[in-house]
Amino acid sequence: MESVLPHRAARFLGDARRVVIFTGAGISAESGVPTFRDDLTGLWARFDVQRLATPEAFHADPDLVWGWYEWRRRRVRRAEPNPGHLAIATIEARVPGSTVITQNVDDLHERAGTGAVIHLHGSLFAPRCVTVAAHPATFQDPQDGDAVELHEGRRIPPPRCASCAALVRPGVVWFGEALPEAALTAAVEAAATCDVLLTVGTSGVVYPAAEIPRIAARSGATVIQVNPEPTPLDQVCAINLRGTAAQVLPALVAAAWEATAER
Numbered sequence: 001m002e003s004v005l006p007h008r009a010a011r012f013l014g015d016a017r018r019v020v021i022f023t024g025a026g027i028s029a030e031s032g033v034p035t036f037r038d039d040l041t042g043l044w045a046r047f048d049v050q051r052l053a054t055p056e057a058f059h060a061d062p063d064l065v066w067g068w069y070e071w072r073r074r075r076v077r078r079a080e081p082n083p084g085h086l087a088i089a090t091i092e093a094r095v096p097g098s099t100v101i102t103q104n105v106d107d108l109h110e111r112a113g114t115g116a117v118i119h120l121h122g123s124l125f126a127p128r129c130v131t132v133a134a135h136p137a138t139f140q141d142p143q144d145g146d147a148v149e150l151h152e153g154r155r156i157p158p159p160r161c162a163s164c165a166a167l168v169r170p171g172v173v174w175f176g177e178a179l180p181e182a183a184l185t186a187a188v189e190a191a192a193t194c195d196v197l198l199t200v201g202t203s204g205v206v207y208p209a210a211e212i213p214r215i216a217a218r219s220g221a222t223v224i225q226v227n228p229e230p231t232p233l234d235q236v237c238a239i240n241l242r243g244t245a246a247q248v249l250p251a252l253v254a255a256a257w258e259a260t261a262e263r
Helices: 008-013 023-028 041-048 055-060 062-078 083-092 108-112 181-193 211-218 232-236 246-263
Strands: 019-023 099-102 117-118 122-129 168-172 196-200 224-225 239-241
Touching: 008 023, 008 196, 008 239, 008 246, 019 023, 019 083, 019 181, 019 211, 023 246, 041 232, 041 246, 055 062, 055 181, 062 122, 062 168, 083 108, 083 196, 083 246, 099 181, 117 122, 117 181, 196 211, 196 246, 211 224, 224 246
Parallel strands: 019 099, 019 196, 099 117, 196 224, 224 239
Antiparallel strands: 122 168
């Protein structure tokens, strides 16, 4: 295992034909997006997670749950992609066979320029009908946008489905729910057929998402981890780069294609 940016990590990336980049909360935290549990601060700290992130919680008090997720969405809108997100967009642009898979529910990868992102845990920006997921659910922003401050603890009635008038719920995966089947299938297929997988800013303990790097390793891919601290994924990684995404990824990308150009 290696703890500094090694030349061989750059060589693996530069030579790769199919790259998977698998990201977790760490990369978004560098943009100022709190982790899920970190968002339970201030007035929100009065509420148990089970009262904010389960289907039962939403049906019991939809205004409370929608208010929290709207508050979180507004906070994400104020964040900006960091150099780690931008480096990942560069990889996607340079390696046509690349796939970005994220556990994050924000849109920072998309705003950094990544074209197609597999969201394993859904998205704050893809609300859906509580009864029929295929029904369109347009997210209604106030015309004055962030001019109206959403304070912590504010209850906000959810919008209604345009097709059936049922409630629209946040488009994230809640406790007790399965991951979106199409997203999980696409992620597993990408991991099983890549030659390099970069796992970035994830703890490696949230399943079934944490199985993605392990699938790549079992399928013969080189797994490279970028994380400031050791994780349970250390044992399946060929290379461990200790540092944050914003610190490590730009240097890794630059070194990868500098090495390629020299050959």
